Amino acid sequence: xxxxxxxxxxxxxxxxxxxxxxxGLTEGKDYLIVDAAPGTPGRKKVVDTGSKSMVPFLMDGExxxxxxxxxxxxxxxxxxx
Numbered sequence: 001x002x003x004x005x006x007x008x009x010x011x012x013x014x015x016x017x018x019x020x021x022x023x024g025l026t027e028g029k030d031y032l033i034v035d036a037a038p039g040t041p042g043r044k045k046v047v048d049t050g051s052k053s054m055v056p057f058l059m060d061g062e063x064x065x066x067x068x069x070x071x072x073x074x075x076x077x078x079x080x081x
Contacts, residue, residue: 002078004071005036005046005057012068013056019072023079030079 004020006013020031027033036042036055046057049064058064058071060078065071 002031002075003034003059004031005034005042005055005059007035007037007043007055009037010055015068016056016058016071016075020075023075025075025079031075 004016006017008014017033020027025031034042034045036046036057038053043053043055046055047053049059050057050066052066054066056068056071057066058074060074065074
């Protein structure tokens with residue numbers, strides 16, 4: 001399942017979550033939200049995986065990325081019918 005690492009105070013994270021909702025994606029079914037605020041296990045996973053302490057961060061199996069626009073484009077391509 002796609003994991004979306006976010007901080008709820010990050011406007012770029014909110015942008016990605018809003019876009020996923022507008023695409024009709026369902027949290028828990030299509031993707032999982034992981035709290036990655038500073039000091040959380042989620043943020044540690046982001047740093048351990050991508051070497052940057054930056055959110056939003058998407059993981060889909062071995063595929064991962066930063067940058068809200070790239071994440072939105074990825075979700076559109078993955079879930080387009």
